[in-house]
Amino acid sequence: MPEQSITFLPLSYAARPPRMVVVAPHDDGDWFVWTAAALARLSAVWGCSGSVVVPASAVGHPAVDRCLARLNPDHVLAYVPSWATYDGLNPGAIDRLLTERGISDSAAADQFRQMLYKEPWNSPVVQEAEAAADHLRLQLAPNKREDLIQCSHLFDDDNPRELTPLAAVATSPLIGVPRSLVSTADALAYAMHVGIEASTIGGQITDKEWREAATRGTESPLLSQLHPGVRDDSKAMRSHEAGLCVPITRSFRPQERVAVLGNQPEDFALAEVLRQIRGSVTWLPWAEPGISDMWLFSGRGSDRLLVTSASLSTEETHQRINARWENRPIRHIEPEEEEHRFDVVAPVNINLDNPFMVVLRDTWDQPRSLPVTVESDGSLQTSLSLAAEVPRGLDPNRHRWQVTLIAHNHPLPPLPALSSTVTATGQNPWETFVRAGDGGVTYWSHRFDFVPSGASLAGSLASPKLAWPGIKRMLQVTASTHAVEVLPSPAGKRAAITERLLGSRTNLEKLAASPGWALLRRFLPNSAQDDIPEGSRWKLKSAVVLSWEAVAAHDDTDWDMTARRGQIDQWTSQGVLRRGLILGCGHCPILEFYPLSEISQSYRCRRCGGENQLTKERWRPAAHEPRWFYDLHPAVLELVMNDGDVPLLATQYLRSQYWARQALVCEEFELIKDGNRFVEMDFALATTEELWVGEAKSNDSLGDSAKQRRREAGKLIEGCTLVGAVGLVLATAQAQWSVTTLEAIKSEIAGRRRAEKPVPKISLISGLGDAPQIAQLTI
Template sequence: MSGQSFTFLPLSYAARPPRVVIVAPHRDEDWVQWTAAALARLSAMWGCSGSAVIPASAVGHPAVERCLAHSHPDHVMAYGPSWDTFDTLYPGSIEQMLAAQQLSGSPGADQFQKMVRQHPWDGPLVREAVTTADALRSRVSTNHHEEHVQCSHLFDHDDVRDLTPLAAIAAVPVIGVPRALVTSVEALAYAMHVGIQAQTTGTGGDVSAEQWREAALRGAESPLLSQLHPSAPDGARAVRSHEAGRCIPVTRALQRPDRIVVLGDQPEDFALAEVLRQTRGEVTWMPWEASVSDMWLFPGRASGHMQVTSASLSVEETRRHIDARWNERPVRHTQPAEVESPFEAVDPLDIDLNHPIMVVLRDAWDQPRSLPASVEPDGSLQTSLSLAAEVPRGLDPDKHRWQITLTAGNHPVPPLDVLGSSTVMATGQNPWETFVRAADGGITYWSHRYDFVPSGASLTGTLASPKLAWPGIKRILHIAASANDTTIRSSPAGKRAAIMERLLGSRTALEALAASPGWPLLHRFTQNTPKNDGPEHSRWTLKSAVVLSWEAIVAHDDNTWNLEARRNQIDQWTSQGVLRRGLILGCGHCPILEFYPLAEISQSYRCRRCGGENQLTKSHWRPAADEPRWFYDLHPAVLELVVNNGDVPLLATRYLRNQHWARQALVCEEFELLKSGNRFVEMDFALATSEDLWLGEAKSNDSLGNSVRERQREAVKLMEGCALVGAAGLILATAKPQWSQATVETLSSERQGRLRAGKPAPQISLLTDLGTNPKLTPLPNT
């Protein structure tokens, strides 16, 4: 245990229903009915308000899968219909099956048909959906251990051991759209908001297409639900409302994002709206040709612009569609001509998915917890004790199953797919106790034990209480790189920064130094500083180093840094080892002057060059005086950091960690990526937030190279480096007011080329004017 330190890890605890993605089987012509059947099954489960149904053909669409990756589902499951559901979709199917087997009209045929109706229908469509769900599950992080999947299918008429029925949780009556009425895209657009129930009686009659459209635009606020259920009791809630499951949506966003409207009547359009609803909250699907009256329903629903997108239409088609409706508004001639349209057509791949909503149990979220944790050499934390098992208020461990999510404000865990269960479990933890994974910026696990639980076990024996690990950023990078047969090692610059971090005590202190008046003073220890910029004999350029006296430090031109503050800073640096206090001494045996720190000086000292013994007498110290003068020498690693503009990446990460989305980010100094043992690219910093991993390149100039070929080569290496560790973004930082136009064009061209080729392409942001007036802007799209 020697050398190991301990800390207390402050945690935020939340209990929540599982997030589920259901892959629905279908054929092109009947995808609405199949999707409605799957949505009806999901609507009966607790957590349906934060889960999604995806038609099988929409899986694989880039925009849909991007949204799915950001939603971090706990389960990806294939919908398995019963024969009863199949017969509802294709009337007479059971009778045809019985007739084919010559069972129609035979004794016991009715009983046999009743049994068949409860039995799963395993047709080709279902098998295709299972294959699709399996492939999707392999691409997103879900609850599984090695090759064992916790929950892979959601059948009709089956009790799912790991999912809780909504009826077991709801404290108020719940109502939804009768499944038999959802036969059109308009009806499905409304059912997406409120959910579907299987019953077909007690409804208010037929609903016109116009009524479905108005209801879909109004969402959960529509009065149509009460019209469909005129006998519904007071206080009834839609099955897909958060309130029905005693839940609320929470997010880390500072403000509500713009509302999103999805156009198009294809399965991928529904899937995009369905998944965006789980990440953004405010989403409307319009699978019909919008009218002017439709357009005017939106501006009163939310402030600011609305983003209009589509998975089946191009951005240009979407823009033409929405502009045509806007220009048809009847009062346009009475308004100023410069009135700006409240709609913005966007590519679904450009929609901001940061800070997604998380549906949590209303009475069990943001609860403080604390665990003792050991600090590993790479910055990882391992909890020393298991979290005590507990049952949140409103839940019953014998009837209900839930997810536990733990987030540490000062140690986020980016939800990367490569961070498997072994990464977030402490050494020696039983991997089969529960399903653990990285999600929601922290760690989530299944509430109940999954391994052997004896009959009659106590509450503590049935609930999971794993020991967890919170990987440091160096471990995160190592694991992510290893998944792509790449290795990570500290670069020379990174090693120098690590030494200075150790001297100062933290990366934060090093970043503060780079932004302080002390950094220009450290520059005076470099060889390129003018020799005659201070009092005589106050600065000496020796063969081994440049040393300064207190007089030279006083002469440093900075009116904002008073002498008392300088004195205190020098004393602090000498105590930390950043500076060494000593004397300039000569040798009586050879002609050399050297700086000797206090630790090497006594009444006698040995010459570093020739080894001769010398006495500390007036003839040996410089400058000549009755008493020697103290000088200060800068630590060699710190000196190299200063000489090589090491303040630029420090200023970059300091600025980024002052942004609300990265205030508690984990930061790594410079490192190299190696492929087949050969250095491939050097990154100046890495930043891990609760949502993403970012890599950065920082320069004192404004260009990636002097020629087109050099700029292209650097851009390729930087973007490929992001791909090798699964980084979502690349930050280009410079001390100049802006990046050169040639560099911006090269970055844009390379990113677009990677997108067209189907290669991972990081989001790129430009950080400029470091040290003066820094500004972070996304790379303009071309």
């Protein structure tokens, strides 16, 4: 393969509002009051339907951080309220400040009050929210360059150069829960579904009504009751329709609904983020059963309700949901006969795969194509800048949006470390904010560097040159964050050579699964030979060679001779096999294979250098005319000799799964830590969602002793985390993994959890080459 080549990259284009995490100040008293204030502000921003509010005290909670990492936000913002908001939550605060400053003149007081209304309210709780937002940015790596952040705060006043107001995009009237009514956690549980508006509509909503509305979510009629006479085309502020958007996902969605119990900030945060990832999520901050539970258990019979909590233990969660079940107001049959339609799970066990992406309704999955340069490591770089484009319904003078480009045959996991790799060589990194996200590359629509007033469309919109790193580049970058080096192993080099001969990894995997692999094993020095014609297989000092008669005698009734002959010719043209003659030397007693390219009427002996003529005395076996033999490429021979088909069968099977059909695959590699070889991995696999690494074996064990199995399991799992992989695949050609190996893996995982170390997902593949099956390891 040449060092560089030019090809065209098919892309899927989408425009969408920015995805935000807003960190709300936390007050040890009524924490939900500040959370509601932040939600009210977010509700007025375009993109609120795909964004979340997180109380500052919930940042750092393992369950919340896990979900935020999967959300992959564009911005992490600290909510900074104005004095007007603070005075609204604490009536008389400004008047007390006037008194403290001795401002008694009514005109001066009014002037001071109007000035102060627009000023940010800076206090210790706001500073704590800013510190929590900074902490999240370090973890999530949203749109930023070094110490420069594209957007860091969400103030009560709009800044149209950063975020677009929802009202500037909406084509229908917007309604939400009046801000003055959201004074309890029960009210917030409903408001998180529909949004909060700034109006101060009076009235009284009972706890019972709030709870029923929260449990029913967007199906509740409460919003229309709060706005009598509202137009039929009105949209809830937090609905996707209000922002002209739709949620999309590229995979099957889980059937289960999710209910989050508990009245703590981390419970709200968990429910808020899960809503964006899974869709159907309810937060229940009240503990006692009630009439609203009829809506909680009213799903279809096939639906399962997953119940979890960030603040309650599994036992406490069980007790609360069991009490709701036993006291539910509507029963279909006798309680002791009806199966519980819910499962209690820890937050860590909730499936976060294939999250929703909220995109502009008329601008997603649009086809694009770019000329790209293919680098030697499989990375792609665009050959030209993208053309500036304004999606239908948006105005570049008033709106700011995100552009997302997904290459379906070159996926890019949304790992923070990879954001440094997605701009092409020579691209100005300050033009706009580009990062890895949503399985591809995403960037801010507008230029970030200097844009003169009155600039043209092309001058104001970003048109970056982009790059898609190959999987080897991905591994090097992610491992470098842990001061670990990634190098190809000897086995990986052999696989890379064979892949180059065959043209692609896919072709190499097909070879491993084909009848041709068994034929290639005939070239091994210790292979059986009693079933092939005499003289058709020769074991020379340098290699084993076969004639066509040996190939034809290979026992495989399903592989007909026409296909077999065609395969031999194809391998010969690719360099997998070399056609030639077995020739001796008239000067020394050497017998050697000479490929066709080295033979003419005369040839020189490789051992002694003697000149020989191609005559009957020189070729073997003795015959009137020489017989063609085939020699196997040394790298392919070693690949076959070392059971190289096992990892190939593993990655081929993985890419037959719907979530990995377009995955990038890397052959075997080593991790070098502190200058020493730490662990060897048989393969890596990158999808639009995740990065996986794997170990594939022909046997069913990681070692001969308990100590060796534990050590190997520990190294594999640690290696998985060092390269930023979300999961480890253990594949075997046996019917199942041995019990002792599974025990070693579970023991290592338990130890890592006790030490609060990251634990990857473990997938087990068995029956490679026969009847492969995949399953998740459960503990």
